[in-house]
Amino acid sequence: MRAADGRVDQRVLAFVTLALVAFGLVMVYSATSASAALGNGDPMSYLKRQSVYALLGVALMLLVARFDYHRLRYLAAPLLLGSLALCAAVLVVGPEINGARRWFILGPASFQPSELAKLSLCLFAAVWLARRRPPRTLGELARPLGILTAIFCALILLEPDLGTTVTLCGTMLAIFLVAGVPFLPLAGASLLAVGVGLLAIWVEPYRRERVFSFLDPWSDAEDSGFQIVQALIGIGSGGITGEGLGESVQKVLYLPEAHNDMIFAVVGEELGFVGSVLVIGAFAAFTVVGFRIALRCKDPFGKLLAAGVTALVCGQAAINLAAVLGLAPLTGIPLPFVSYGGSSLVVLLAGVGILLNIAVNERVVEARVPDRRRGNGRARAAGARSRGGAARARSQRDVGRVARSRRVAAGT
Numbered sequence: 001m002r003a004a005d006g007r008v009d010q011r012v013l014a015f016v017t018l019a020l021v022a023f024g025l026v027m028v029y030s031a032t033s034a035s036a037a038l039g040n041g042d043p044m045s046y047l048k049r050q051s052v053y054a055l056l057g058v059a060l061m062l063l064v065a066r067f068d069y070h071r072l073r074y075l076a077a078p079l080l081l082g083s084l085a086l087c088a089a090v091l092v093v094g095p096e097i098n099g100a101r102r103w104f105i106l107g108p109a110s111f112q113p114s115e116l117a118k119l120s121l122c123l124f125a126a127v128w129l130a131r132r133r134p135p136r137t138l139g140e141l142a143r144p145l146g147i148l149t150a151i152f153c154a155l156i157l158l159e160p161d162l163g164t165t166v167t168l169c170g171t172m173l174a175i176f177l178v179a180g181v182p183f184l185p186l187a188g189a190s191l192l193a194v195g196v197g198l199l200a201i202w203v204e205p206y207r208r209e210r211v212f213s214f215l216d217p218w219s220d221a222e223d224s225g226f227q228i229v230q231a232l233i234g235i236g237s238g239g240i241t242g243e244g245l246g247e248s249v250q251k252v253l254y255l256p257e258a259h260n261d262m263i264f265a266v267v268g269e270e271l272g273f274v275g276s277v278l279v280i281g282a283f284a285a286f287t288v289v290g291f292r293i294a295l296r297c298k299d300p301f302g303k304l305l306a307a308g309v310t311a312l313v314c315g316q317a318a319i320n321l322a323a324v325l326g327l328a329p330l331t332g333i334p335l336p337f338v339s340y341g342g343s344s345l346v347v348l349l350a351g352v353g354i355l356l357n358i359a360v361n362e363r364v365v366e367a368r369v370p371d372r373r374r375g376n377g378r379a380r381a382a383g384a385r386s387r388g389g390a391a392r393a394r395s396q397r398d399v400g401r402v403a404r405s406r407r408v409a410a411g412t
Contacts, residue, residue, distance in 0.1 A: 005296065006293075006296070006359045006360045006361075007359075007360060009289050009292055009293050009296075009359045010356050010359040010360050012285065012289050013286065013289045013290065013293075013352065013355060013356060013359065014352075014356060016282050016285050016286050016289070017061070017286070017337065017349070017352050018058070019282065020279075020282055020283075020286075020336070020337035020338060021054050021057070021058065021337050021345070021349070023279070023337075023338060024050070024054075024263075024335075024337050024338035024339065024345075025047060025050060025051060025054060026245070027263055027266060027267060027338060028046055028047055028050050028259055028263070028338075028339075028340045029043075029044065029046070029047040030245060030246050030248070030251075030266065030270065031248070031251050031258045031259040031263055031266045031340075032045075032046035032047070032258075032259045032340070033046075033047075033246070034251070034252045035251075035252065046259060046340060049108070049342070050340055050342070050345075052342075053341075053342035053345050053346055054345060056342075056346055057345050057346040057348075057349030057350070058349060060346060060349060060350045060353065061349040061350060061352050061353035061356070062353065063353065064350050064353025064354055064356075064357065065353040065354075065356035065357050066357070067353075067357060068357065068361065069302060069305065069354055069357045069358055069361060070299075070301070072123060072127075072305075072354070073127050073301065075123070076120075076123045076124045076126075076127040077124065079116075079119075079120040079123060079124070080120045080121065080123075080124045080148070082116075082120070083113060083116050083117040083120040083121070083152075084117070084151065084152070084155075086104075086113035086116065086117075087113045087114060087117055087152065087155040087156065088155055089113075090102065090103070090104060090113050090159070091155065091158055091159065100159050100160060100161065101159055102114065102159045102161055103343075109342065110342065110343070111342075111343050112341075112343035112344070114156045114159070114161060114164045115164075115343040115344050115347045115348075116343070116347055117152050117156070117168070118164070118167060118168050118171060118312055118347070119309070119312065119347050119350065119351055121148065121149065121152060121168065121171075121172070122171055122172075122175065122305070122308035122309060122312060122351075123305065123308075124145075124148070125145050125172060125175050125304070125308065126175065126301055126304035126305040126308055127301060128144070128145060129145075129175065129176075129179040129300070129304055130299075130300040130301035130304055134176075134179045134180040134181045134182070135176075135181055135185060136181075136182060136185065137185055138184075138185045138188045138189060140185070141176070141181065141185045141186075141189055142189075145172070146189060149168065149169065149172050152168060153165045153168060153169065153196075156168070157200055160204065161332065162197070162200060162201070162207060162331055162332075163319065163331030163332045163333035164333070165197070165200075166197070166319060166331060166333075167312070167315055167316050167319060167333060169193050170311065170315040170319075171308055171311045171312045171315060173186070173190065173311075174307055174308060174310075174311030174315070175304055175307060175308045175311070176189075178294065178303060178304055178307040178308075179304055209224040210224070210329045210330050211329050212224065213225040213228060213329075213330075214228065214326070214328065214329040214330070217229050217232075217326065226256075227255070227256055227257075227262065227330060228326055228330065230250055230254045230255045230256075230265070231250075231255065231262055231265035231324050231325075231326070232265075232325075232326055233250065233254075234248065234250035234251075234254075234255060234265040234266065234268060234269040235264075235265055235268030235269060235276070235324070235325070237249075237250075237269055238268045238269040238270065238271065238272040238273065238275075238276075239272050239273065240272050240273045240274060241271075241272045241273075241274055242268070242269065242270045242271040242272030242273075242274070242275055243269055243270055243272075244270060245270050245271065246270065247269075247270055248266050248269045248270045249269075250265065250266070250269055251266050251269075259339070259340040260334055260339050260340050260341065261320060261323070261324075261330070261331075261332050261333055261334050261335070261339060262324060263334075263335055263338055263339045263340070264276070264279065264320065264321060264324045264325075264335055264338075265324050267279055267338075279338070280321065283313075283314055283317045283318075283321075283336075286310070286313060286314060287310060287314040290306065290307075290309065290310025290313070290314070290355060291306075291307065291310055293306045293310075293355055293358055293359045294306035294307040294310060294358075297358055302358045302361070305354060305358065306354075306355055306358045309351040309352070309354055309355050310355065312348070312351060313336050313348055313351065313352070316333055316334075316335075316336050317335060317336050319331055319333045320333045320334065320335045320336075320339075321335070336348050337349075
C-alpha cells in the first residue's frame, strides 16, 4: 500500500512540476516578446534561453530521480564547501549588474551561486541532523548549522540579496521543526535572525524604502511604491477571466521586471482570477504532496531532506506571491518554475528529482538504515547469534542423552 501511495505522490509531483514549467515558458514569452522585439528584434530571445534551462533542468530532474538519494550523503560536504567558495568568489570576480554582484557570466549563460547554496545547505543539514539527536539548546543549534547558516546569509546579504537570505532561513527553520528541535532554542534563533534582518533593512536606504512603500505604496506611487502599485493595478484589471493571453498592458509600459519576480502580476492581468487561483493551487498541491512524502518516509535523512526541499520551493513561492499581492515587502525572489531565470529553475528541478526518488524509495530505506538504529541492529544480531548458539547446544545435549540411553539398553 505504501509503495502504491509513493507512486501516486511521485506522479502528482512530476505532473504539477512539469505543468508549472510549461506554464512558465508560456508566461515568459508573453511577458518578454514585445520588449525583446523592440530591443534586439527577436521576440523569442528570452523564450529560447529559458527553454534551454528548462530542458537542462528536466533532464537533471529525471537523472536525480533515478539516483538513490542515500548516496547524496557523500556529496553533502563537497557541495557545501563548493557553494561557500562560489558565494565568496562572486563578491570579488562577479560583474556588477544593477548595483549587485550575484552572478557569474559565462558567455550567453549566467549562474547564481546563492541558488546552489540553498539546496547544498539543506542537504548538509539533513545529513547532520539525521545522525544525531535534535539540538536542545541554542548553543547546540549554532554548532555547526547555525554558524554555517549565518556565514551563508552574511555572504548573500553582501551581494546584496535579502530575499534569498529570508528563503534560506525559512528552509532551515522547516528542517529544524521536522527534526524535533524544541521551541525555546528555535524561538531564540528566530528572534536573533529577525533582529539581524531588521538591522540589514535599516542600514540600506533602498530596503527602508521598500518597507515603507509596502506599508503605504500609494503615498509615493511614482517612485518607491511604483512597482507594487503597478502590480496591483495589473492584477485588479484582470477581473475574473483576464484580458487574454498576451494582452497585458502593464508588462509593456509600466511593470518593471515583468518576466522575473513580477510575473504573477502578468498572470493576474492576462488570465484573471481563474488563472491566479490555478497557479496558487498548483503550489498548494506541491506543498501537500511534498510534505506527504516527508511524513511517510521512515528514514530520518530522507524525511528531513524531503521537508527541506518542499519548504525551499513552497516558501519561495509564498514570499513571491505575498510580495506581488502587496502582503509583504518586495524582495526580488522569483516565482519557482514560472519566472525567468536559469539558476533557480535548474537547481529547483534537481531538488524535485530528489523528492521523486524519496517518494518511491521508502522500501529500500526501511531495509537499509536509519543510522540511529545501528546500535539496535547490532543488538538484534547479537541476540540472534546467542539464540542460535543456545539452540545448537540444546540439540547436542539431546543427541547425547539419546546415545546414553541406547548404551544402557544394550548393556541390559
